[in-house]
Amino acid sequence: MFPVDAFRDTLLKAVALFRDREIAFHLTGGSTSVYYGEPRMTQDIDVVIDNRATARGLESFLKALRHSDFMYDEISIRRAVADRGMFQLLDTVESLKLDVYPRELIPGELSRSVDVELFANETLPIASRADAAVSKLVWVDKGSHKSRRDLRQIFRTAGEADRRSIRQLARELELETLLDEVLAESDAVL
Numbered sequence: 001m002f003p004v005d006a007f008r009d010t011l012l013k014a015v016a017l018f019r020d021r022e023i024a025f026h027l028t029g030g031s032t033s034v035y036y037g038e039p040r041m042t043q044d045i046d047v048v049i050d051n052r053a054t055a056r057g058l059e060s061f062l063k064a065l066r067h068s069d070f071m072y073d074e075i076s077i078r079r080a081v082a083d084r085g086m087f088q089l090l091d092t093v094e095s096l097k098l099d100v101y102p103r104e105l106i107p108g109e110l111s112r113s114v115d116v117e118l119f120a121n122e123t124l125p126i127a128s129r130a131d132a133a134v135s136k137l138v139w140v141d142k143g144s145h146k147s148r149r150d151l152r153q154i155f156r157t158a159g160e161a162d163r164r165s166i167r168q169l170a171r172e173l174e175l176e177t178l179l180d181e182v183l184a185e186s187d188a189v190l
Helices: 004-020 030-036 051-056 058-066 074-083 129-141 146-156 160-172 176-184
Strands: 025-028 044-049 087-091 096-101 114-119 122-126
Touching (some): 004 025, 004 044, 004 058, 004 087, 004 096, 004 114, 004 122, 030 114, 030 122, 044 051, 051 058, 051 074, 058 074, 129 160, 146 176
Parallel strands (some): 025 122, 044 096
Antiparallel strands (some): 025 044, 087 096, 114 122
């Protein structure tokens, strides 16, 4: 497991790249599971970034990467932006990986980001509780087993308004039946 300082240092380097190019972003994945659900080990940092802003500033972004601590594959980044896929950045100092998604998995999620103080004096945007939960649901639908438990924990610690939002988003994505299935499962390890 990586120390908190390593996560902070890697994340702040990436944040500077996005903010300097006015690319909207937020954290998602394991980071939100830990924040909204329960502490667990995560080995990478998942970030959603605005595709349009990234495409507009792609050359500037790539130029900045050339002078950064990140290892990357330029062809993969170009393809991910064009296809709304995923690319990776590896911090060569901390040996931490970022999975960067230049697209919204849940329509409108970047506009619903929540600013939280993740580190002392460092406020960063993360996916809203509803978007984090439904994102997990989408990954469950794609076969992710780990996301099932994350989803249950995020939902169980949610207030009533967030639960209604989660249900509404799941309904819009035609995943409400799967939501009910996952919520009915036990967390017990067999």
